[in-house]
Amino acid sequence: MSMSRTSSSRERLVIVGGDAAGMSAASQARRMKGPEELEIVAFERGHFSSFSACGIPYWVGGDVAERDQLIARSPEEHRERGIDLRMRTEVTELDVAGGRVRSRDLESGAEEWTSYDKLVIATGARPIRPPLPGVDAPGVHGVQTLDDGQTLIDTLARTQGRRAVVVGAGYIGVEMAEALIKRGYEVTVVNRSREPMATLDPDMGRLVHEAMEGLGITMVNDAEVTKILTGEDGRVRAVATEDAEYPADVVVLGIGVRPETALAKAAGLPLGDYGGLLTDQAMRVRGYENVWAGGDCAEVLDLVSGRRRHIALGTHANKHGQVIGANVGGGYATFPGVVGTAVSKVCDLEIARTGLREKDARRAGLQFETVTIESTSRAGYYPDAAPMKVKMLAERRTGRLLGVQIVGREGAGKRVDIAAVALTARMTVEQMTTLDLGYAPPFSPVWDPVLVAARKAVTAVRLRR
Structure with missing residues (x-):
């Protein structure tokens, strides 16, 4: 077993996990510091790096023709950018006190210790x-x-x-x-x-x-x-x-999935209620100056409920990586939290949600009103106007928006982004009714369905004051 050491002239960043969060962190750190200042070593136990797990069902179903279409950047491309990405190499132990990781080459079985100055844990999640x-x-x-x-x-x-x-x-x-x-x-x-x-x-x-x-x-x-x-x-x-x-x-x-944090747990790093790593807003692991974590192995702050959650999404993972890369590269960035936005589809039915469900709001001790409306994606008289249903939750006394769910046909899903922005801004449903949204008959009724729901929520909140 060998030990590779950091040279005295430059720092070494070691990254465990070669997908969204890990390689975004590597790429951002490399933009900020060249190879003469920062050596970057990344370990990935699989055959692929920087791929879209979210796209796998569409590849299986034939909507995406080729596997390689789901790969954003190959190992060779990362290496060309000065990142020492070691594929089919599994990290088996984190020695945080000693500033080193132990890895095993899955092809040869060879093991070695690699020292680090800064460590990023991006081990993702595992299917339940x-x-x-x-x-x-x-x-x-x-x-x-x-x-x-x-x-x-x-x-x-x-x-x-x-x-x-x-x-x-x-x-x-x-x-x-x-x-x-x-x-x-x-x-x-x-x-x-x-x-x-x-x-x-x-x-x-x-x-x-x-x-x-x-x-x-x-x-x-x-x-x-x-x-x-x-x-x-x-x-x-x-x-x-x-x-x-x-x-x-x-x-x-x-x-579903759970955070892949067995290595972190064995190393004594702090985990939350969902088994994910706990970090500050800079994505630094709590209590550890030179250790960061991001992606599906970390928990995030829910900006609506104020509690921590585990949400396995590539959007968050890439943002975490950008924040981590900026910080380990000598800059400064933060990830404040999420509102829980997600969108999917079944055939032509679009499914979207953001914020809290009813049971989430109850668990957070909130009193709330719910309203549900039916509308269409376009002006009712315009060809191919498709139906959609919008459900909205608002806090009873303040009228603060708490959550939105949308199910409908074409044009329904991405309307949830209106609500996601409103939640992030902590808007009330009354404030939402004045939003200056784009309108033309091919795109929306005069009152967008989200705003129709907001108007109904305003009435419900006023009746309970």
Whole structure:
């Protein structure tokens, strides 16, 4: 086992994780300091760097033709920019007191210690794989990395049967169900919640349920998977709940993810309630001057509730990396927090949310009013005006906007950005009604649906004052 040391003439930055947060941090730090001032060494245990995990369902479904379209920057491109990116190399230990990391080359098995002056932890998240009998059987897939996506596509190509079961109905579960339908599979979704998309309130999730059934997907809600059944060949043959069995030639786990922080925990670094690393606004790990963390392995501040959350999104990861890179490169930047904005789709149904759900608001001890309106994406008389439903939460006494959920057809999803900006600015619903939004019949009714909901919320709040 060898030890590589930092030279006295320059600092060394070591990055654990070669995807969005880690390589954004590396790239930003390199912009600020050249190789003569800062050596950058990054470790990635997979085969790919800087890829879009969010795009995997669309690759599986055929909307994205080639895997490499999901790669923003290859290892070779990073190396050309003066970043020593070591692929297929897994960090196995963090020695924070000694300022070094131990790594293992997954091809040769060789191990070595690498010292650092500054450390960035960007280990991402791992798919939740419940400890069920049969969960590790051939034909059962999680989907988090490009390696996972390629393995699933290979399985789909050689599987003779056409029955698929998706376990879970969050973003990944819903998107993978649609992808499998496009692949010609008969799809069943087994979901432990009352409705799909638990990031929405159940009344809005019901709209997603109906759309999925409209695609031919069989929805099984309020059902807990108890085991994965296998055949004589050891491959998956069915998914079992307490009440039924659902035949399956392939199973996709879409239950969600958890922060990948086993290394950080073993090193004694501070973790939050969701198991993610705790950082300050500069993304520096609390209590550690030369250690930063970002992306899916870190928790973030919810600007609406004031609590910390774990949200695994590439948008946040890239921003974290930019902030970290600026700080380790000698500059200054902060990441203040999030409002919880997300958007997805099922076929042509667009699904969006930001801020708090009803149960989030109750958990935060807030009193609130909810309103729901139905409108259209364009002026009602304009061709192809599509329906949408908007739900809005506002604080009872102050009228402060707390959350918005939108489900509808073309033009619905990105309207949530109006609400995201309003939440960030801590606007009241009354202030929202005066927003100067763009209008023309092909784009919106005279009163945009979000503003119609705001007007109704103003009335609801006034009635309860």
